[in-house]
Amino acid sequence: MTEIREFHIAIDEADVDELRLRLGRTRWTDQVPGAGARYGDDVADVRELARYWAEEFDWRVVERRLNSFPQFITEIDGTGVHFLHVRSANPDALPLLLIHGWPGSIMEFVDVIEHLRDFHLVIPSIPGFGFSGHTTETGWHSGRIARAFAELMARLGYERYGVHGNDAGSIIAPEVGRVDPEHLVGVHVTQIFSFPSGDPAEMEGLTEDDYRRLGVLQDYWETKSGYAKLQQARPQNVAFALADSPVGQLAWTMQLMGEPAVSKDFLLANVSIYWFTATAGSSARLYYEDAHREDPPSEPTTFPMGVAIFADDFQTIRRFAERDHHNLVHWSEFATGGHYSGHDAPELLAGDLKAFFDKM
Numbered sequence: 001m002t003e004i005r006e007f008h009i010a011i012d013e014a015d016v017d018e019l020r021l022r023l024g025r026t027r028w029t030d031q032v033p034g035a036g037a038r039y040g041d042d043v044a045d046v047r048e049l050a051r052y053w054a055e056e057f058d059w060r061v062v063e064r065r066l067n068s069f070p071q072f073i074t075e076i077d078g079t080g081v082h083f084l085h086v087r088s089a090n091p092d093a094l095p096l097l098l099i100h101g102w103p104g105s106i107m108e109f110v111d112v113i114e115h116l117r118d119f120h121l122v123i124p125s126i127p128g129f130g131f132s133g134h135t136t137e138t139g140w141h142s143g144r145i146a147r148a149f150a151e152l153m154a155r156l157g158y159e160r161y162g163v164h165g166n167d168a169g170s171i172i173a174p175e176v177g178r179v180d181p182e183h184l185v186g187v188h189v190t191q192i193f194s195f196p197s198g199d200p201a202e203m204e205g206l207t208e209d210d211y212r213r214l215g216v217l218q219d220y221w222e223t224k225s226g227y228a229k230l231q232q233a234r235p236q237n238v239a240f241a242l243a244d245s246p247v248g249q250l251a252w253t254m255q256l257m258g259e260p261a262v263s264k265d266f267l268l269a270n271v272s273i274y275w276f277t278a279t280a281g282s283s284a285r286l287y288y289e290d291a292h293r294e295d296p297p298s299e300p301t302t303f304p305m306g307v308a309i310f311a312d313d314f315q316t317i318r319r320f321a322e323r324d325h326h327n328l329v330h331w332s333e334f335a336t337g338g339h340y341s342g343h344d345a346p347e348l349l350a351g352d353l354k355a356f357f358d359k360m
Helices: 013-024 043-055 059-067 106-116 143-154 168-179 210-224 226-233 236-246 248-258 264-277 281-290 318-324 346-359
Strands: 004-006 072-074 077-085 094-099 119-124 159-167 184-189 305-309 328-333
Touching: 004 059, 013 043, 013 248, 013 264, 043 248, 059 106, 059 264, 072 143, 077 106, 077 143, 094 106, 094 143, 094 168, 094 346, 106 119, 106 264, 106 346, 119 143, 119 184, 143 168, 143 281, 159 168, 168 184, 168 318, 184 346, 226 248, 226 281, 236 248, 236 281, 248 264, 305 346, 318 328, 328 346
Parallel strands: 094 119, 094 159, 159 184, 184 305, 305 328
Antiparallel strands: 004 072, 072 077, 077 119
């Protein structure tokens, strides 16, 4: 099954109406008076976003915007792969594969498309996410997803291409380099998830700024990583709640997409994609599959790699990144921007992508 079919998003009006009804029937949890966000997202904040979702947010605006780009779907390794395919006016442009993360979606890159017209853009929904639909068998870890994306680029006729990833995409993107090195130009990411190994010698000579970055990572681990631990261990358990409750899906997403730089409409566009496609469970399984895969990568990468670090995002530590990636040729840091730089700093992200791939 190698056919590539055109794809058009058309959520039934009945599904939009049902979403509003469910939002209106929410049974709200209690909250300790004055607790704010101490225990998680403040109930008042979630209630206001749920109200906005039901009364003011317009899914059809999102749908029309996504449908303004050429979209397709194909079957690879037994599962659907949906993708945007935006060609440059320059037929010799470099193809660039853009890979989103969780709880993001293809919406992560919609705002950066106009800034990347020098590339042929391929923007897939990760298998099990959004319009790619559910995965129906086990084993869809980052390595298998990378193989599917390499097959997608081959199926599109691209013999030479670059890759960019954010969040989970920053894990999948280097995997594409591992499985398809003969066609890869380079890999650019916004995070390199390299951590201390436990060897005390690794800590010798760390700078004050390195320790600041470690502090950011420590705070994240202690206050925001609960979702990852649950999805690595028991993703099906949370899937029941998220598939049945739009407010549950909203709050589960807000814990990672509630930063001030992210607009309400951007957040709700992502949440709506998960809701309408019912992919909360299949997307959560990625964490389990990566935590339990039998063949995790063990050797450093050697293909050209670049990273762009934004101020309000994960803070990559260079010493550990260079330990795991032996050809780290590009390193940028920005004083603004957050985890969804394609949305809140699209010009900066696009400029860095151009700078990196110009070197290639």
